[in-house]
Amino acid sequence: MAKSKTSDEQIPSARGRRRSERHEEHALAEPARRPMSVGHVWVVGLACLLVGSFLNAPGIRKTALSQPVGWKRDVATELANPLYDVSHALLLDRLRVGLQEVIGRSGDDDLDLTLPSPTIDRTPSDASAPKPPPKRAFSPTNQARLWVGGDSLAISPGESVINQAVATQSIGILRTVDGHVATGLARPEVFNWPAYLASVVANSSPDAMVLTIGSNDDQTMTGEGGVGPVGSVEWQVEYRRRVGGLMDSVTGSGDVTLFWVGVPQMRNVPRYEERYKIINEIVKSEADLRPNRVYFVETAALLAGSDGGYADFKMRIDGTVIRLRAGDGVHFERAGADLIAGAVLAAMHQAFDLTSWQQATATTTTTTTTAPKKANPKPTNQKS
Amino acid sequence: MLFPTITFALFFMIVLPLSWLLMPRRRRWKIFMVVASYYFYGYWNWRFCFLIAASTIGNQLIAQRIFAAPTEKLKRRWLTLGLVGNLGVLGYFKYYDFFVSEATNFLDSIGIHISPEIIAVTLPVGISFFTFQAISYIVDVYRGTFEPGRFLDFAVFLSFFPHVVAGPIVRPSEFMPQLKEEHDPRQIDSSRAFFLIFIGLFKKVVIANVLATEIVDSVFASPNQHSGLTILVAVYAYAVQIYADFSGYTDIAIGLALLLGFRFPQNFDSPYTAGSIQDFWRRWHMTLSRWLRDYLYIPLGGNRGRSWRMYRNLMLTMLIGGLWHGAAWTFVVWGAIHGFFLCLDHFRHARRAELGRPDPPDTVRRRVARRLVTFHIVCFAWIFFRAESFETAGDLLGRIVDPSHWFDAAPLISVGVLLAIAAGIGEQYIPKHTMARAMASFSRLVPVAQGLVLGLALLVINTMGPSGVAPFIYFRF
Numbered sequence: 001m002a003k004s005k006t007s008d009e010q011i012p013s014a015r016g017r018r019r020s021e022r023h024e025e026h027a028l029a030e031p032a033r034r035p036m037s038v039g040h041v042w043v044v045g046l047a048c049l050l051v052g053s054f055l056n057a058p059g060i061r062k063t064a065l066s067q068p069v070g071w072k073r074d075v076a077t078e079l080a081n082p083l084y085d086v087s088h089a090l091l092l093d094r095l096r097v098g099l100q101e102v103i104g105r106s107g108d109d110d111l112d113l114t115l116p117s118p119t120i121d122r123t124p125s126d127a128s129a130p131k132p133p134p135k136r137a138f139s140p141t142n143q144a145r146l147w148v149g150g151d152s153l154a155i156s157p158g159e160s161v162i163n164q165a166v167a168t169q170s171i172g173i174l175r176t177v178d179g180h181v182a183t184g185l186a187r188p189e190v191f192n193w194p195a196y197l198a199s200v201v202a203n204s205s206p207d208a209m210v211l212t213i214g215s216n217d218d219q220t221m222t223g224e225g226g227v228g229p230v231g232s233v234e235w236q237v238e239y240r241r242r243v244g245g246l247m248d249s250v251t252g253s254g255d256v257t258l259f260w261v262g263v264p265q266m267r268n269v270p271r272y273e274e275r276y277k278i279i280n281e282i283v284k285s286e287a288d289l290r291p292n293r294v295y296f297v298e299t300a301a302l303l304a305g306s307d308g309g310y311a312d313f314k315m316r317i318d319g320t321v322i323r324l325r326a327g328d329g330v331h332f333e334r335a336g337a338d339l340i341a342g343a344v345l346a347a348m349h350q351a352f353d354l355t356s357w358q359q360a361t362a363t364t365t366t367t368t369t370t371a372p373k374k375a376n377p378k379p380t381n382q383k384s
Numbered sequence: 385m386l387f388p389t390i391t392f393a394l395f396f397m398i399v400l401p402l403s404w405l406l407m408p409r410r411r412r413w414k415i416f417m418v419v420a421s422y423y424f425y426g427y428w429n430w431r432f433c434f435l436i437a438a439s440t441i442g443n444q445l446i447a448q449r450i451f452a453a454p455t456e457k458l459k460r461r462w463l464t465l466g467l468v469g470n471l472g473v474l475g476y477f478k479y480y481d482f483f484v485s486e487a488t489n490f491l492d493s494i495g496i497h498i499s500p501e502i503i504a505v506t507l508p509v510g511i512s513f514f515t516f517q518a519i520s521y522i523v524d525v526y527r528g529t530f531e532p533g534r535f536l537d538f539a540v541f542l543s544f545f546p547h548v549v550a551g552p553i554v555r556p557s558e559f560m561p562q563l564k565e566e567h568d569p570r571q572i573d574s575s576r577a578f579f580l581i582f583i584g585l586f587k588k589v590v591i592a593n594v595l596a597t598e599i600v601d602s603v604f605a606s607p608n609q610h611s612g613l614t615i616l617v618a619v620y621a622y623a624v625q626i627y628a629d630f631s632g633y634t635d636i637a638i639g640l641a642l643l644l645g646f647r648f649p650q651n652f653d654s655p656y657t658a659g660s661i662q663d664f665w666r667r668w669h670m671t672l673s674r675w676l677r678d679y680l681y682i683p684l685g686g687n688r689g690r691s692w693r694m695y696r697n698l699m700l701t702m703l704i705g706g707l708w709h710g711a712a713w714t715f716v717v718w719g720a721i722h723g724f725f726l727c728l729d730h731f732r733h734a735r736r737a738e739l740g741r742p743d744p745p746d747t748v749r750r751r752v753a754r755r756l757v758t759f760h761i762v763c764f765a766w767i768f769f770r771a772e773s774f775e776t777a778g779d780l781l782g783r784i785v786d787p788s789h790w791f792d793a794a795p796l797i798s799v800g801v802l803l804a805i806a807a808g809i810g811e812q813y814i815p816k817h818t819m820a821r822a823m824a825s826f827s828r829l830v831p832v833a834q835g836l837v838l839g840l841a842l843l844v845i846n847t848m849g850p851s852g853v854a855p856f857i858y859f860r861f
Binding site for chain 2: 033050054063095313
């Protein structure tokens with residue numbers, strides 16, 4: 001609390017006094033600032049924006065392209081493209097590129113608009129389909145390497161997934177939640193998920209990936225095969241291609257199991273009913289075409305209220321009230337995130353054998369009658 | 385509308401010349417500024433413009449009634465009505481969910497089961513700030529220290545876009561008289577303004593956002609996945625993040641107001657150089673601490689009467705200050721920790737005075753030790769402020785003191801994180817005269833050269849900051 005001048009004012013030492021006196025002299029001798037007229041201030045602002053625009057032209061071009069599709073994006077792109085051309089021709093963009101290299105963020109402004117297509121045979125499986133392979137078993141000494149990421153809806157549930165996954169002791173975490181806000185499959189110029197996930201698979205060799213995208217995809221698609229409007233037949237065909245292509249590029253090698261978290265209900269009910277339901281259905285049907293490789297994690301029913309619709313709060317069986325959703329009616333509070341994480345973990349138990357090592361340990365303990373050795377609690381917290 | 389965006393830059397480039405052009409015609413200027421401010425505020429959600437408009441009309445009417453009331457009793461009644469109205473609106477938007485769910489859970493724990501209709505109330509951005517300013521207006525009128533201004537003056541005061549969202553909390557006596565002053569369009573303290581704006585941008589976009597995305601958010605969400613060392617660094621990082629975020633915002637706000645010809649009070653004064661908690665509160669969010677002092681602590685009795693009353697008043701003020709930040713018990717604990725150490729400071733000084741002992745000499749070693757101790761007390765309190773729950777806070781603290789996890793892998797402690805922490809703390813130790821000299825040198829450059837320097841600064845800020853602009857932390861308070 002700011003109280004009036006007080007008893008704790010110190011008596012300065014001789015040395016301190018000299019210093020404070022010097023400071024006082026400096027303060028008294030503070031050089032005068034030259035004031036400026038409003039016209040000059042405006043010129044400074046304009047010059048600053050112009051210089052800053054040319055120097056940051058690659059970033060501005062990417063920002064312009066990342067705008068929602070519409071006239072604002074068209075105008076922004078029309079302005080940003082020549083700005084970038086001039087900046088590039090005059091080598092002004094080299095400063096930004098150099099700075100990005102220094103701070104290890106090369107490629108931030110790159111644009112990759114290509115998107116892979118599905119590679120599987122799309123005929124539905126029948127009775128002659130091969131028997132599912134045995135579950136891959138993991139244990140504290142042979143942990144499943146887990147990657148968790150996605151758009152902004154991935155962040156809180158992803159953190160909960162990490163907490164719950166580590167508790168199994170059979171799952172090690174590759175890195176903290178790899179969240180990229182306002183991204184999805186619709187706009188590869190904003191963030192190209194297939195290309196990025198391919199690099200994650202190549203560099204980190206995950207066994208399991210929990211991916212949450214889709215909530216930003218209810219818009220006209222851009223990039224290779226871009227089409228609109230959202231929800232049209234053409235749009236659905238292209239979105240299906242992108243979803244299937246991503247699933248195959250991630251799980252094609254057979255080493256990675258993908259857990260795709262669906263879009264939950266939102267306070268904006270028509271938006272969910274008209275758009276996200278379609279997205280969920282496409283993702284679910286594509287996951288069904290890739291049994292044992294891709295699991296669709298349903299969230300809509302999980303977070304629904306007693307009437308089956310959107311709910312901010314939920315009453316637990318024990319009678320306590322928990323808040324599931326953030327104030328925006330889209331994102332999650334911790335309790336909601338924990339519920340989703342529980343569903344993801346259930347899917348992982350379905351896909352993997354994460355517990356048989358406990359029986360083996362228990363058997364060993366019984367037969368040798370030695371004290372149980374604590375399983376390695378150390379998280380494999382390696383950054384990819 | 386967020387300050388560090390192209391949209392705001394364009395908005396301000398239009399508002400700045402128009403504001404100065406209209407300045408000689410006061411009434412037109414005020415109407416223009418209210419419209420511009422409402423546009424700025426309504427950019428988040430236009431519906432909230434009705435809230436700020438209702439607050440303006442309601443508080444102006446109350447202030448006029450208080451001023452015109454013939455008796456003290458009547459004045460008090462109007463004041464009570466005003467306070468109830470302001471706090472009621474604030475309570476509804478900010479604490480409704482919290483109190484209803486807490487009450488339901490409490491009743492459930494004693495065997496009374498109810499199913500109240502809980503609705504998620506969307507918190508209007510900056511409601512705490514403009515409500516506190518409105519309260520200071522009607523209280524000052526009640527106390528007779530300020531006469532109610534004209535309606536348009538009050539509307540400008542409450543909605544003025546540089547401070548409407550996250551302060552600084554300006555008093556009517558500081559701002560409204562400036563509306564009557566002559567503002568010379570040839571005498572703008574632009575170099576100071578530009579320094580404040582660009583240092584604020586750097587603090588927010590680079591320091592605060594890097595720390596949030598690189599370490600703080602992950603560690604506070606999943607403390608058990610990180611080593612004790614990582615958690616300790618993340619706590620320091622959060623201390624720097626919240627300082628850089630909030631002081632960055634107010635630096636920009638003060639700079640923008642200066643360019644428009646208005647002076648705002650200082651809000652931060654190198655808080656992590658404080659040598660005691662008392663000193664910290666003279667330096668941290670100064671406009672809130674003096675608001676709490678003048679409109680809460682002193683009305684509660686301040687340091688009058690017996691010493692236990694002073695301690696009680698201090699604790700109450702800090703507990704309420706904690707709750708002001710958000711509807712969660714963790715904020716109350718944050719306030720309690722500060723309140724406890726403030727009381728301890730006072731007790732120590734009072735005891736020393738009673739015994740007639742002089743304060744110990746202010747040696748460099750003692751000063752460093754005091755600063756370190758104060759910084760760590762503040763960091764300890766930040767753990768509760770940032771943690772989502774007591775369980776998370778307990779996990780964080782448990783991990784810090786548990787030596788078995790101290791040196792686990794620490795991939796989040798990167799050079800960038802350490803540099804950002806060093807920059808955030810180092811900035812507070814830059815001597816004032818060094819900054820003054822830099823501003824003076826800058827002011828002597830020709831306008832185009834100034835623009836060039838600032839353009840280069842934009843390059844650094846834009847390139848080094850993480851992509852996207854995170855909202856300011858204090859927007860939700």
